[in-house]
Amino acid sequence: LAKTTQPISMDSYEGQEVNITCSHNNIATNDYITWYQQFPSQGPRFIIQGYKTKVTNEVASLFIPADRKSSTLSLPRVSLSDTAVYYCLVNLGDTGRRALTFGSGTRLQVQP
Amino acid sequence: SQTIHQWPATLVQPVGSPLSLECTVEGTSNPNLYWYRQAAGRGLQLLFYSVGIGQISSEVPQNLSASRPQDRQFILSSKKLLLSDSGFYLCAWSKGSSYGYTFGSGTRLTVV
Structure with a gap:
């Protein structure tokens, strides 16, 4: 499975645009990129998924460069x-049997 | 619409006691089902997944087991709980990894 790397935490203020970048250098041709959001004591919630471009x-936008890394x-x-x-x-972009592996994620703190 | 039910919401169990957590899905058929565990402040660890009745794949060796007695029912069990089994347990379903996961509300297990 492709390994992902993302910042451990980010801080922002209300009204600002927040961009969280994720690296996945060994992404495979058939892989999709998916983002989830998790609040404390709740399960993750699907936000957005993409394969290439935008x-x-x-809720959000997902930008994927041509090399998809x-x-x-x-x-x-x-x-x-x-x-x-x-x-x-x-x-994997199929109905296959492989299950998703979640990393530690990026903890976003929005301040007033 | 599809819904996923997970219970109980919280559970406090003594060391050495058995465990049974149940998860059911409504509104779909032949879903892929998953059990994850999340330690405090950490990412999600995949424990088991199932692509059909009686088909269970285990991701990590542990003190837990899973069963799928019916198409939309997934059960997480233990014969004797350990302190290290404490955590937030999440059940999820999908029609395939490219379709996104829908998570249940989770069970917070504390082994004392």
Whole structure:
């Protein structure tokens, strides 16, 4: 499985844009990049998934360069409620049997 | 719509006692099912996953076991709990790793 590396923690202020970058140098051709958000004492929640270029939904944007060795989760205008741990994962793009492995994630702290 | 139920929410058990945590999924068929454990302030550790009834894959050797007696039921068990079994246990389901995971609300287990 492709290993991912992301910052342990980040700080921001309300209203700012937050970009969390994840490295996945040995990503495979069939791998997708997925980000999850986890609040304390809750299970992780799917945020966004992409394969290449840019993906945007109502919550975030995901930027993936052409070599796909990294990806950046962009959270526009964060609020206090965006304080959480964010996990970057790479996973096979099929209905296969492999299970996701979560790293330690990035702990985002949003200040007023 | 699909829902995932996990219970109990919290559990305090003495060392050496048995454990049974149950997870059920509604609104889908033949889901992939997963058990994860999260120690305080850490990432998620994959314990077991299942792609069908009676099919269990174990990721790490441990004091726990899993069973899938029905298509949408996943059970985590132990015959004798250890102090090191304490943690936050999460059940999840997916239709395949590329589709994203949906997590249950988790069980906080404290072994005393």
